[in-house]
Amino acid sequence: MLNEILRAVESIKYEDLPADVRNTVTDALTDAIGVGIAGSIEPACDSIVAATAEYNGNHALIGRHGMRRDRASAACFNGTAIHALDFDDTNHPAYSHPSSHLVATILAHPAASGREALRAYALGLEVEARLGRSMNMGHYLHGWHTTGTFGTIASTVAAIVLSGCSDSAAVSALGIAASMASGLRANFGTMTKPLHAGIAASNGIRAVEFASYGLTASANALDGKFGFFDVLGDGTEAAQHECWNTLGEDWETVSAFGLALKPYPSCGATHPAIEAALRIFHRNTAHRDVDIAQVRVDTPAYSREILVYDRPWSGLEGKFSMEYCVASALTRGAIALDSFTDAAVRDPAVQSLLPAIMVTESAEVAGDSEFATRISVSWSDGRSDTEFVPLAPGKRARWFTPTEVEEKFMMCASRAIDRSAAEKIFGACRGIADLASISELTEQF
Template sequence: MNDAFVMQDTRPRFLSEDAAAFASAVEFRDIPEDTLHIAKRCIIDGLGVMLAGTEQEALSVAARYLTTTGATPAARAVGNPDLKLSAQQAAFWNGLAGHVMDWDDTQVAEGPDRPYGLLTHPTVPPLSAVLALAELGDGVSGRDFITSFVAGVEVESKIAEAINPDHYNLGFHTSGTIGTFGSAAASARLLRLNENKTAQALGGAASMAAGIRANFGTMGKPMHVGRSSENGVTSALLVREGFTFNDTALDGQWGYLSVAGRGGEPELVLGRFGQPFSLSEPGVSIKPYPCGVLTHPSMDTMKALMQENGLSPDDIESVTLFASNNILHPIRFRTAQTELEGKFCMAFLLSSIILTGRAGKAEFTDGFVQSPECQDMQKRVETRFDPDIAAMGHDKILSRIEVVTKSGKTFRKFSDDRYRGGPLNPLSDTEVEEKFMDCVAGILPDEQARVVLDTIWSIEDQADARTLLDRVNG
């Protein structure tokens, strides 16, 4: 590994300088083979959910907004060849599209007191940034593209681990806030900013990192990730032109950790950037369902309970999900009226599984949510706090389901903490590709989608990273 960023005997005083030293020095050869493979899986997944997101109403609104800004065309938008945007706007579009379905991957926490699954969605902000910035100048090699992406994910994940969990628990949306640092680090690496300028780019990100959970269930939530992608690019481009920011803005009394998180524990990550890479350890969760990872074990449990007992929707009298507040508080809607609310509504998520046996692109539509069958089934599903599950730890996403049938029978099942898609039970490469194909169905022909997949698996061999967007946008 490159000695330029490996800390030997002493640790740096500031998280800002440690993150900047890593991001400015890391090279392709420093990325272990397993981390590289996971990074490619994340790019496949991230690009797939971006393309799926372009069909959502929020992107139609964004397209109308972006066509009024009059920016000099410099970068293409993923999945919309007609839009010609600035690099910052392209990053905004990509980030919005990547999170609008809430189908993008999730960082896994290391610390037992960190709210499991509630750190960041790590891939989309740095991926949005490098896709946009690769459009500028004479082109970026595939190796620099994926190295910059990995650098952004690493910085984002380590900062998310360091900040006090109150940052999320009190209402900040980390993918919008901490995602900005991932986008800035990836952008700085792609632009080849030196260590001091990279630290300043992180300083600029600190002044732009925002997003509150009050907007969950609206277009505001994915907008947070669009802005985190855009703001990281903006900060790095400003610094490249000579704009100045504080180069220790993560640290100290008025630094981001203190202001936005009641402090933190930077010592947990100091000297550990790239040692190991967070993509490999503790890893990331690639979502089988387009909703918060906290809901996935319960959805899988509902599906298994229905199958194991031969139940049909007509059999269901009532469903009760027992869980701790780490699940119940974020999943905030009693019943859903829109697909955006449905992502934060256990009654809808379980109803989708009950009614169709799945919860994918076809089910996350306003039409399905508002159908009489779905509205009726949601009324039959309720949630309850379970102190025994709570006592097992806030870092566990556990639940149990109790089903009462119309014939009077009761069935119960406990969720498995080796949830599907997580590092302990990951989707196979084939399943990741199948998810990509589901995402792009009706958007890319199968032959074109296969070419895109092959390009990502061999991204380090691409002389110009723009080839990827060429093949995505046709």
């Protein structure tokens, strides 16, 4: 597996990336910058700004015009900002948020060209997706947050590409990263979950920096005894998974479930349910004055491993609550950024509906990896309605149109910056392949 990664980094150039991979990565990077601007004013980001006040440097912070930090601190801030609202993209089967840490790693290399940035992203994502394919679901269900674990390895790959370090330094960097990789799902619903993305980006950068200055690590730290696969997975045989043999040939980035943009700022496991609930709401507008008696949500049982809050009381908890997301959609007819404030979650109209929502699994959805969901609603006047959504918007088969990419970006950016600034940043993102250096983008922050 290590040799396959090194070979891909060495041999795959920007020109080797298929056009659909380039386009997908450009969309993903644009989306990440937009949600990062929106997330940059979240309390978690305020904490990082305050904690790193003395870490001077020249690296830009998303959404904090003119504010600069050292490379690792900026990467930590930017990764956290992108993931802060849980509105950033996802990857299956890694069950991670790749753009949060990969884009943060890219932004920390302002001298790199736009084309090198796209190459770094693509190779990082290919490694991250294959980590998921060879280690999940056991790794995830054991309690690891893959944005932190797989993300650290993937960000290191991206940093290796962007730094142009030697092969020997690359080997050590990946070994260092294997010891750095962590992230616990126990922190879902807290500020530390998005921090995992920032730490992953910072880890990748630091691993390459340390290795480039001679710090060594075992060449077996990824796939040897007591290495990453052995300790965090089910054994070293995972490193021999056949998917590694196709690195640079088959592109996970554009596979059926390789990358997904988010239409709603909540855990992806809620998205089919949200869309189903919204459809029911808008079909029944003439009866809004009638009380809902019961709601049944049929969704894969393992969603309960992720959506751990059945009675949330904060905005962060609401993002990981099937009950809240469904209740909010059925009560308000929309799910947006302001659906996940503490006040929105504590709204009596929504809270009163939570006990009426029963989450269960039926044969129709059992084991579905994309959280296919059926919602059935019964009203107090005897009416009922049902809706089934097998695949959420933003998945490969339902990828965003260019207009949808722009609309989401502008909506997110408006939370923290003015329209003129947002348009400049958006233009730089869409034209990233033509940028002589990433600084042409970061100087707009």
